[in-house]
Amino acid sequence: MRYISTRGGGEPQTFRQVLLAGLARDGGLFLPDEIPDVSGRLSGWRSLGYADLAFEIVRLFADDLPAPALREIVTRSYASFRHPEVTPVVPVGPVHMLELFHGPTLAFKDVALQFLGNLFEYVLGQSGEELNIVAATSGDTGSAAIYGVRGRSRIRIFVMHPHGRVSPMQELQMTTVLDDNVCNLAVDGTFDDCQDIVKALFNDLPFRDACRLGAVNSINWARVLAQIVYYFYAALRTQEATGAERVRFAVPTGNFGDIFAGYLAFRMGLPIDRLVLATNENDILARYFGTGVYSLGAVAPTLSPSMDIQVASNFERYLYYLAGEDAVLLAGWMETFKRTGALATPGAEHACIVAGRGDTELTLSTIRAYWERSGYLLDPHTAVGVGVAERHLDPAAPMICLATAHPAKFGAAIVRATGRELAHHPLLDALPGLPTRVTRVPADPAVVARIVRAAVSGA
Ligand SMILES: *Cc1c(COP(=O)(O)O)cnc(C)c1O
Secondary structure, eight states, X not given: OOEEXXXXXXXXXXXXXXXXXXXXXXXXXXXXXXXXXXXXXXXXXXXXXXXXXXXXHHHHHOTTSOHHHHHHHHHHHHHTSSSTTSSOEEEETTEEEEEOOOSTTSBTHHHHHHHHHHHHHHHHHHHOOOEEEEEEOSSHHHHHHHHHHTTOTTEEEEEEEETTOSOHHHHHHHHTOOOTTEEEEEEESOHHHHHHHHHHHHHOHHXXXXXXXXXXXXXXXXHHHHHHHHHHHHHHHHHHHXXXXXXXXXXXXXXXXXXXXXXXXXXXXXXEEEEEEEEOSOOHHHHHHHHSEEEOOOOOOOSOGGGOOSSOTTHHHHHHHHTTTOHHHHHHHHHHHHHHSEEEOTTOOOTTEEEEEOOHHHHHHHHHHHHHHHOOOOOHHHHHHHHHHGGGOBTTBOEEEEEOBOGGGGHHHHHHHHSSOOOOOHHHHTOTTSOOOOEEEESOHHHHHHHHHHHHHHO
16 A cells, blocks of 8 residues: 555655655645455454454555554554443434543544554654654644653654643643653644644654654544544444444544544445534534535634634545545645635535534533433534434434543533533543643744754753
């Protein structure tokens, strides 16, 4: 398997190269040069547990890693989850919840980042190289990435979060990690500002090379790859439980990473009948799928902060396929968007994706309804997905809703919805009062670059 840039530059790369590089050198994102069709293998995969299924899928795309090492990495990555099924599927009311929050930081991002941490350690251990990870987080990526790499040799991580715009629990999950290789930066700005700083540092090629930068945001292909697995796992479990041939997925969406993994699962031959993309008030993607125009709005803080995003970094990967895999056309589109803040893709066919927006009111009423009717607590991100999913129910195709975080991460929203302090988790209850470490910085790439350079040269 070879990887190419969405913008068409550079030589084809191996999985190992793409893992360490993160972003392509021409500013594009990496994609495999072909998508394997696995539809003939699904019945054989039915009996596999999560880690074994993950190995079968990941090995198709990471064929430059020795199979025994890959199997060991995958098994170790999912052993850190607190549920034997890793990502269990639970029927609740009219939908099936795919619980993705049983990892160490209680959000779906652990599924990919536990794997990434182990992969980095293996690959760097072989080459003797170092990696300095620069990451932007709207809340959950940061802690999941930190827990993926804390205490590991040859890796440092610098995590930027928008100051005051992540939930108190999300902030504590990051800032209470005091390992020497972890640096938390609170940026005076929005998540998009943090993401722009990451892009600026990566696009400064001399700096990028000198500091051996790596990425754990969902621009890193390996993250998308790890997320493909649970679409297969959940579809197989739900087919088994319901006898349905096709399934639907509802995906609360910010950066288009998670739903893009679902789109690839669809392209690989998983019988997905609809992928329901759900946004909060930051609805650039929902508007795009409604109108064909991708146009920038202002970021509004909501109850689902991990989706408070306007520029969805992974959307470029989807646009590449929409452009008929024409890198020149795609690069032109991205240039137009950068210059004008808007992009129209004429006459686009979206295969299985439909989209909707769930605002604060829908988020709260959905949390309340599922608690009252089923005794099941939804986190506010999951609630956006479930609220929008309810507009797309079909008895012939069960709806699998991605439960992207544990509700205790967003306790304030639960109190607002139900009037009660219902959401707790012992891992989070232990955090308040612990010592923290964080550096406040302006939204300026030069300042962040200085901090990274100082750490690298001081080593
Ligand atoms: C990151 C996140 C999302 C959005 O996922 P994308 O891959 O950015 O679309 C949704 N819910 C939660 C809880 C998240 O942490």
